[in-house]
Structures are given as C-alpha cells and as structure tokens.
Amino acid sequence: MTPTPPRPRRSRSAAAAPPTADAPALPAGKATINDIARLSGVSKKTVSRVINNSPLVHPETREKVLALMKQLGYTPDPQARGLAFRRSFLIGLVYDNPTAQYIVNMQYGALDALRDSGYELVVHPCDSTREDYIDGVRRFVLQQKLHGVILIPRVSEDEQLAAALREIGCRYVRVASIPLDAAPNMLVTRDRLASTEAANYLESLGHRTIGLITGPRRYRSAIERGEGFLAGLAARGIELAPDYVYEGGYTFDSGVAGAEFLLAKSPRPTAIFACNDEMAAGVYKAAMRRGLGIPGDLSVVGYDDSPLASQLWPALTTIHSPTRDVGREAARMLLDDHAPALEQPRDVTPHLVVRDSSQRPKG
Structure with a gap:
C-alpha cells in the first residue's frame, strides 16, 4: 500500500501582510530575491522554497509570491546558480x-x-x-x-x-x-536511412501498390521517415501517388484511420508501411474489420521495434530503432x-x- 504523504506544513510567514498595491516599480528583470521577500512580506527562505517548489509553503503564500514574481518579471539569476x-x-x-x-x-x-x-x-x-x-x-x-x-x-x-x-x-x-x-x-x-531500407524490402518482395502512414509533420522524424520511404521506392521505380499517403498522429487510433483510408483505395494496397509500431497495430485492426489476412492479403511494416511488435500476431516486421x-x-x-x-x-x-x-x- 502506498503510504500517505505528509501534509505540507504551513509556513510561518503564511499570514504575513500581502504586498502593497503601491509597491515601487522596478525595471523589468531587475528585482532580486530580497525585493520579492520584502514586498511580499515573507522571509527570503520562504521565497526560495517557492522557487524550488517546496511542499512546505502554504498555498496562499505560494500564490502571493508567484503573483509578485510575475508582476515584477523576476526569475532566478542564472549566474547566481x-x-x-x-x-x-x-x-x-x-x-x-x-x-x-x-x-x-x-x-x-x-x-x-x-x-x-x-x-x-x-x-x-x-x-x-x-x-x-x-x-x-x-x-x-x-x-x-x-x-x-x-x-x-x-x-x-x-x-x-x-x-x-x-x-x-x-x-x-x-x-x-x-x-x-x-x-x-x-x-x-538516421531515420531516413532506415525508412529507405523498409522501402527496398517491400519492393524486393514484389509489392507495387503500397500505402504509407506517416507521423505528424510537426515532427522532423515523421518527415525523415516518410521522405526516406518515398525516396527508396522512387529509386526502385515506384512513384507513390499522394492519395496513398496518410498523415497519422503516431497513435493507435490514427493508424486505424489511416488504414481505413488506404484500404478503401482501388487498387487496394498490398502493403502498408506505418511510421511507428502503434500505428502499425492500428493497421491490424482495420485489416481485421475488412476480413483481410496479414500477411496473406496485406503486408505490414512498422517502425521502432517496440515490445508491441513481437506481441502482435502475426509478429510485426519493423525497423528496430535502438531507443x-x-x-x-x-x-x-x-x-x-x-x-x-x-x-x-x-x-x-x-x-x-x-x-x-x-x-x-x-x-
């Protein structure tokens, strides 16, 4: 049983007077820890505890000190630390x-x-x-x-x-x-290099109609993996049409959605490369819904080689990323x-x- 953590003790300065509304204006970023202590009516030690997120400070005191720090633009001095x-x-x-x-x-x-x-x-x-x-x-x-x-x-x-x-x-x-x-x-x-290897492998098996589920483009890894795969196919004479590429979110649900999108195409892909294993697992679910067998009707390749890859059935072909x-x-x-x-x-x-x-x- 997890022990109950001790209740934070009330700081002795918790009941101190609040800072005055007429606190002197200080140049932005020029306030010191002593200024914060004086103007908030607490000790310097209490201000230090607030800065270090100590549980020993009463919530009201913490709120008051943080508000004053924000008002004066105070941050701990990096040189002092x-x-x-x-x-x-x-x-x-x-x-x-x-x-x-x-x-x-x-x-x-x-x-x-x-x-x-x-x-x-x-x-x-x-x-x-x-x-x-x-x-x-x-x-x-x-x-x-x-x-x-x-x-x-x-x-x-x-x-x-x-x-x-x-x-x-x-x-x-x-x-x-x-x-x-x-x-x-x-x-x-080196994500691009690995995705190129996945493209070479699927083409070497004889796949020509292939779907791609990328990660979100705000991730550089998603760009590298997607572009590496497309470049690998192009080098082997396969130009993947844009509507056979689906931008996923590196999540299981986005893998399901991406596979549903791709498997509705005509001609239907014979293989799908998903840019991480969680999305590849989503492809398994979408294929099962359509009565498609893996790998008989659809080959699937993932990326990461997470524990999930060997737990899926059939076990997932994937890029081993030594995370x-x-x-x-x-x-x-x-x-x-x-x-x-x-x-x-x-x-x-x-x-x-x-x-x-x-x-x-x-x-």
Missing part, C-alpha cells in the same frame, strides 16, 4: 511525445547509464504547442539545478529551446533524426567531460527486423 549546475547530480529528460513506450525505453536507457554514477534522472513532460512551454522548461532546469538535459523529439527540434538552455549555461543533448546543432550536443538517429541505446548514450554524453570536444555528432543506425507480417503479394 552557475555553481549549483557544476555541483548538481540530476539529469533531466524533457519530452513532448505521444508514444508512451518510446518515452519508457528512453528513460530505461538513461537510467542504465546513470546507475552507480551518483546521478539521478528527473523527467519533465511538456506541451510544445503552448507559447510558454520554453519558460516552463527553463524554470524546471533552474529549480532542479540540473547538471544537463536530454531533449527528445519534438522538443529536441526547437532551436529556441536550445538557445534558452545555452543562455542559462545548461548542458544538453538533442536526439534528432538529422544533425541540428554542434557535435557535442547531438545524437543522430534504449539512444537514452543510454545521451546520458553518457552528459556525464562525459570529454564530450564537449567532439568534432562529429554521435549517431545510432536503425535496421530492419523481418518477422511474420510481410511476404510476397498474392499473384
């Missing part, structure tokens, strides 16, 4: 990714690297469609006093976020399908004092794993 970065034993993982298994595998990999190192992993899910999400990541980094941060798609593809981390002096590693930064900050996953290895290598780069001297970005190369969901088309 510089030493804390060098002493920190926390690595952050920042993500905005709809694929739960991908996140889990990435965490497992990072934990592999951190085991017995004295460092711990803390995670920060975010919504990169929000205008203030970079400020949220920045606060997370400063409040947790992180030694470094692992950024995975899609946040790893945001140059403004990377610039914000450089501004506050936080080390980071960006996991992405193509190089986007200086070599010490990049771990490249756990990526998480492990990214964490190691943050712990490696020599990583900043890298001249070429480190990379990993996915590869095709052939299982039972693919075969030559009938006839």
Whole structure:
C-alpha cells in the first residue's frame, strides 16, 4: 500500500501582510530575491522554497509570491546558480511525445547509464504547442539545478529551446533524426536511412501498390521517415501517388484511420508501411474489420521495434530503432567531460527486423 504523504506544513510567514498595491516599480528583470521577500512580506527562505517548489509553503503564500514574481518579471539569476549546475547530480529528460513506450525505453536507457554514477534522472513532460512551454522548461532546469538535459523529439527540434538552455549555461543533448546543432550536443538517429531500407524490402518482395502512414509533420522524424520511404521506392521505380499517403498522429487510433483510408483505395494496397509500431497495430485492426489476412492479403511494416511488435500476431516486421541505446548514450554524453570536444555528432543506425507480417503479394 502506498503510504500517505505528509501534509505540507504551513509556513510561518503564511499570514504575513500581502504586498502593497503601491509597491515601487522596478525595471523589468531587475528585482532580486530580497525585493520579492520584502514586498511580499515573507522571509527570503520562504521565497526560495517557492522557487524550488517546496511542499512546505502554504498555498496562499505560494500564490502571493508567484503573483509578485510575475508582476515584477523576476526569475532566478542564472549566474547566481552557475555553481549549483557544476555541483548538481540530476539529469533531466524533457519530452513532448505521444508514444508512451518510446518515452519508457528512453528513460530505461538513461537510467542504465546513470546507475552507480551518483546521478539521478528527473523527467519533465511538456506541451510544445503552448507559447510558454520554453519558460516552463527553463524554470524546471533552474529549480532542479540540473547538471544537463536530454531533449527528445519534438522538443529536441526547437532551436529556441536550445538557445534558452545555452543562455542559462545548461548542458544538453538533442536526439534528432538529422544533425541540428554542434557535435557535442547531438545524437543522430538516421531515420531516413532506415525508412529507405523498409522501402527496398517491400519492393524486393514484389509489392507495387503500397500505402504509407506517416507521423505528424510537426515532427522532423515523421518527415525523415516518410521522405526516406518515398525516396527508396522512387529509386526502385515506384512513384507513390499522394492519395496513398496518410498523415497519422503516431497513435493507435490514427493508424486505424489511416488504414481505413488506404484500404478503401482501388487498387487496394498490398502493403502498408506505418511510421511507428502503434500505428502499425492500428493497421491490424482495420485489416481485421475488412476480413483481410496479414500477411496473406496485406503486408505490414512498422517502425521502432517496440515490445508491441513481437506481441502482435502475426509478429510485426519493423525497423528496430535502438531507443534504449539512444537514452543510454545521451546520458553518457552528459556525464562525459570529454564530450564537449567532439568534432562529429554521435549517431545510432536503425535496421530492419523481418518477422511474420510481410511476404510476397498474392499473384
């Protein structure tokens, strides 16, 4: 049974007088922690607890201090926290990714690297469609006093976020399908190359009418996987018509919808490449609804080689993306004092794993 956490204690300063409406105007960004303490009527220690999200602050006090910080444009001074970065034993993982298994595998990999190192992993899910999400990541980094941060798609593809981390002096590693930064900050996953391999494989089996379910185009990985597959087919003489391409959302339901869209075409595809395993599982469901057998009537290829791939029946042919290895290598780069001297970005190369969901088309 999970123990009940202790109730937060009321800060002694919770009942202090609220800040005056006539608080002196301070230049934007010039307020100090002492100003915040004085004007909100609490101690400097209480303000520090609010900044570090301590449970020991009464909610009313927290709200009052945060409101004043926002009013005065106060943020903790990155230079004052510089030493804390060098002493920190926390690595952050920042993500905005709809694929739960991908996140889990990435965490497992990072934990592999951190085991017995004295460092711990803390995670920060975010919504990169929000205008203030970079400020949220920045606060997370400063409040947790992180030694470094692992950024995975899609946040790893945001140059403004990377610039914000450089501004506050936080080390980071960006996991992405193509190089986007200086070599010490990049771990490249080569998605385009792997998708080309999937295209070559399906064409080699004799498939000519093929459907493609991509991820959302706001993800660079979705662009690389989709374009790599199309380029691979084109190199082997197959031009895929635009209406045989469906933009999915890297989710099971979008895989179902994409397969329903493609299987209604005439001629019907004899094979579908889905740009992740969850969407490929959705293709299985749509095929079953139509009474189509896999692989007899329809070959299916996925991407990621998540545990789901071997749990499906028949087992899914898929691109093995070494996500756990990526998480492990990214964490190691943050712990490696020599990583900043890298001249070429480190990379990993996915590869095709052939299982039972693919075969030559009938006839």
